[in-house]
Amino acid sequence: MSKIAKNIRVLRTLKKLSQEQLSEKLNIPRSRLGSYEEGRAEPSYDLLIIIADYFHMAIDALVRADLSKTDPEALIKIGKNRILFPVLVDNKNNDIIEVVPVKASAGYLTGYSDPQFIEELAVMNLPFKITGKHRAFGIKGDSMPPLKEGAVVVGKYVESLEDIKDGQTYIVLTKNDGLVYKRLYRENKSNSLLKFHSDNSAYQPYNVKTSEILEVWHFTCSLNIGEFKPQDLNIDNVIRFLQSYRVEMGK
Numbered sequence: 001m002s003k004i005a006k007n008i009r010v011l012r013t014l015k016k017l018s019q020e021q022l023s024e025k026l027n028i029p030r031s032r033l034g035s036y037e038e039g040r041a042e043p044s045y046d047l048l049i050i051i052a053d054y055f056h057m058a059i060d061a062l063v064r065a066d067l068s069k070t071d072p073e074a075l076i077k078i079g080k081n082r083i084l085f086p087v088l089v090d091n092k093n094n095d096i097i098e099v100v101p102v103k104a105s106a107g108y109l110t111g112y113s114d115p116q117f118i119e120e121l122a123v124m125n126l127p128f129k130i131t132g133k134h135r136a137f138g139i140k141g142d143s144m145p146p147l148k149e150g151a152v153v154v155g156k157y158v159e160s161l162e163d164i165k166d167g168q169t170y171i172v173l174t175k176n177d178g179l180v181y182k183r184l185y186r187e188n189k190s191n192s193l194l195k196f197h198s199d200n201s202a203y204q205p206y207n208v209k210t211s212e213i214l215e216v217w218h219f220t221c222s223l224n225i226g227e228f229k230p231q232d233l234n235i236d237n238v239i240r241f242l243q244s245y246r247v248e249m250g251k
Contacts, residue, residue: 102138155217
């Protein structure tokens with residue numbers, strides 16, 4: 001049985017709906033819904049959108065995830081009743097900070113909506129209280145000094161692209177580039193483009209269509225592994241680093 005078939009049945013059961021009731025809400029024949037749940041046919045893309053919207057479920061989760069293996073109480077509603085999936089919590093219902101190391105970052109593009117992938121990640125705690133859903137990511141390359149390859153950036157999930165603030169740093173998951181850590185700026189009034197800036201001037205800024213963005217995490221804190229070299233600690237890098245922590249600085 002396909003994941004789509006199983007997930008439609010799981011979600012219908014969670015809503016305590018019969019096949020007839022759900023088919024009426026989706027405006028399709030009951031026999032067609034039955035064929036989807038039994039795996040004899042698969043819904044069109046347009047119908048997948050309707051089903052995902054009805055259950056407040058991301059299409060990626062509906063298609064890729066196995067919802068029968070997920071505690072529905074661990075799903076949280078965000079934004080306009082969309083569901084961020086999956087979210088891990090501990091036995092006290094506190095959010096767990098999953099760690100996506102550099103070696104797992106390539107797989108995050110296909111695994112970010114897969115409960116099994118997320119559950120297999122290492123987890124961490126911070127020595128201070130945080131609010132909202134957070135996740136930690138290993139950093140690749142040298143485009144954002146003074147952070148070095150292997151550093152870990154903890155980010156807070158951004159519910160809407162409208163919440164992105166010019167000049168602040170974010171971990172972004174895009175369809176083409178996977179995970180990147182950049183400083184973001186709005187590139188046009190329609191908000192259809194974002195400019196990705198590196199703090200290392202050796203890297204040129206580039207534009208990304210918002211339609212290509214899958215997830216955004218706002219910088220909360222970083223853990224730099226290893227010692228800084230003197231050249232890492234020039235005044236421009238230090239200022240950018242402190243500004244990331246919302247430190248107000250005079251001349």
